[in-house]
Amino acid sequence: MEKQVGTVKVKRGLAEMLKGGVIMDVVTPDEARIAEEAGAVAVMALERVPADIRADGGVARMSDPEMIIGIQEAVSIPVMAKARIGHFVEAQVLESLGVDYIDESEVLTPADEEHHINKHAFSVPFVCGCRNIGEALRRVGEGAAMMRTKGEAGTGDVVEAVRHARSVLGSIRMLQKMNLEELMSYSRDTGAPYELLVETRELGRLPVVNFAAGGIATPADAALMMQLGVDGVFVGSGIFKSGDPVKRGKAIVQAVTHYNDPKIIADVSRNLGEAMVGRGVHELPESELLAKRGW
Amino acid sequence: MQNTSKSPNNLRIGVLALQGAFREHANILRELGAEVVEVRLPKHLDGLHGLVIPGGESTTIGKLAVRWNLMDPLREKGQAGFPIWGTCAGAIFLSQDAKQEQHLLKLMNITVERNAFGRQLDSFEADLDIKGLDAPFPAVFIRAPVIDSVGEQVDVLCALADGRIVAAREGNYLVTSFHPELTDDSRFHQLFLDMVQNG
Numbered sequence: 001m002e003k004q005v006g007t008v009k010v011k012r013g014l015a016e017m018l019k020g021g022v023i024m025d026v027v028t029p030d031e032a033r034i035a036e037e038a039g040a041v042a043v044m045a046l047e048r049v050p051a052d053i054r055a056d057g058g059v060a061r062m063s064d065p066e067m068i069i070g071i072q073e074a075v076s077i078p079v080m081a082k083a084r085i086g087h088f089v090e091a092q093v094l095e096s097l098g099v100d101y102i103d104e105s106e107v108l109t110p111a112d113e114e115h116h117i118n119k120h121a122f123s124v125p126f127v128c129g130c131r132n133i134g135e136a137l138r139r140v141g142e143g144a145a146m147m148r149t150k151g152e153a154g155t156g157d158v159v160e161a162v163r164h165a166r167s168v169l170g171s172i173r174m175l176q177k178m179n180l181e182e183l184m185s186y187s188r189d190t191g192a193p194y195e196l197l198v199e200t201r202e203l204g205r206l207p208v209v210n211f212a213a214g215g216i217a218t219p220a221d222a223a224l225m226m227q228l229g230v231d232g233v234f235v236g237s238g239i240f241k242s243g244d245p246v247k248r249g250k251a252i253v254q255a256v257t258h259y260n261d262p263k264i265i266a267d268v269s270r271n272l273g274e275a276m277v278g279r280g281v282h283e284l285p286e287s288e289l290l291a292k293r294g295w
Numbered sequence: 296m297q298n299t300s301k302s303p304n305n306l307r308i309g310v311l312a313l314q315g316a317f318r319e320h321a322n323i324l325r326e327l328g329a330e331v332v333e334v335r336l337p338k339h340l341d342g343l344h345g346l347v348i349p350g351g352e353s354t355t356i357g358k359l360a361v362r363w364n365l366m367d368p369l370r371e372k373g374q375a376g377f378p379i380w381g382t383c384a385g386a387i388f389l390s391q392d393a394k395q396e397q398h399l400l401k402l403m404n405i406t407v408e409r410n411a412f413g414r415q416l417d418s419f420e421a422d423l424d425i426k427g428l429d430a431p432f433p434a435v436f437i438r439a440p441v442i443d444s445v446g447e448q449v450d451v452l453c454a455l456a457d458g459r460i461v462a463a464r465e466g467n468y469l470v471t472s473f474h475p476e477l478t479d480d481s482r483f484h485q486l487f488l489d490m491v492q493n494g
Contacts, residue, residue: 001456003419010418013437013477017350017384020314039359041314041352076395076409077352078438100415100438123416257313257359258335 086112151214156278315351404446
């Protein structure tokens with residue numbers, strides 16, 4: 001028997017197993033255990049949640065390996081970790097730690113303002129952020145095995161998550177109406193690789209699993225993103241910056257499973273305590289917008 | 296006895312849709328002519344001829360099954376001979392023991408070791424000979440479990456060269472460590488439909 005590791009199928013395959021689930025940001029092994037207990041399908045290990053990165057300012061980098069190892073030891077679900085955009089050595093380090101997915105993330109301060117990591121060179125799979133079809137398929141072209149629409153992390157304001165999901169999913173619906181001549185012009189206009197546009201048009205969806213992220217704070221937010229057509233959700237600051245993380249985490253998990261059942265969403269939304277305080281995206285100065293990082 | 300007749304084209308198969316790769320199972324089962332029902336609540340089990348429990352995160356699926364009162368109905372159905380196929384997380388969920396505290400149906404006489412090959416970097420593809428299939432099957436293992444002990448009535452359908460079991464059947468229960476739903480090969484799904492049809 002010949003074993004093949006690090007193939008496109010196994011990289012994309014793990015994301016397939018996460019569908020219909022919630023991936024939660026955690027900063028300590030204890031938070032990771034709470035997330036697992038709440039029903040998370042995976043955790044994202046990072047040093048500070050996006051709301052704190054915003055508050056603290058400065059340069060945000062890959063987390064301390066010691067912290068990532070502690071989280072890997074604490075839970076049985078997959079552990080993801082973030083590398084800076086273009087910082088392929090941080091990615092090499094995370095791969096050597098055996099993380100299950102690397103998020104090449106705009107939430108950290110970019111290390112390269114022109115290039116992303118060549119993700120084909122790695123055996124570990126990558127998830128990347130996108131705001132539109134061009135960004136999504138460029139990242140897939142570089143080897144990303146999972147996408148997440150960016151939203152605006154650390155705000156608790158879902159408006160950008162909605163904008164980006166509508167953009168990507170709306171473009172796919174448009175693609176399916178286009179003929180092949182129109183597709184090449186569309187490739188030029190969006191910067192999406194032509195061959196991947198052809199594939200996406202045939203599939204009627206992105207070639208990889210697509211989650212929503214950035215600003216999801218309530219069960220209804222999560223169900224909204226699911227009804228718009230994403231495969232699952234990332235919740236960052238929304239859980240551990242709320243009054244009762246366990247209860248809110250569980251409620252968001254339930255809402256993602258039963259996203260089409262308003263009675264259940266109402267039921268799980270009762271008495272959750274304070275949601276994260278949040279900052280309206282329109283209150284933020286241009287320089288603090290994270291989603292525009294990525295090229 | 297089911298009242299509805301079970302010709303190949305009117306099998307009603309449930310796919311547990313709490314979390315995981317349920318869409319892929321549903322697509323293949325539909326291509327093979329089955330009617331597919333997504334199961335999220337006990338009422339969705341009515342009138343089914345069989346159930347697939349997909350890959351996903353077994354801890355998450357277990358918690359959701361407990362929360363939505365699916366454990367007892369699934370156990371009652373299984374004990375009454377209802378065919379159930381678990382892939383990866385689904386196989387864990389059917390087992391007696393996964394060596395950590397989590398919710399299990401404990402229907403099939405197997406114990407499992409979770410993440411038996413290691414982390415995602417150790418996930419792999421391999422062509423495997425399966426009892427009941429005429430040519431090797433393209434198996435995709437994702438953070439996969441193995442079956443590390445089986446009861447007397449369990450029929451081992453596939454073991455790796457090192458002896459670790461990755462596919463097995465016991466009466467109305469079928470389990471695979473790997474993911475036939477991630478391939479273009481529908482033979483394993485056909486095997487399950489044959490099992491549903493012939494008992």
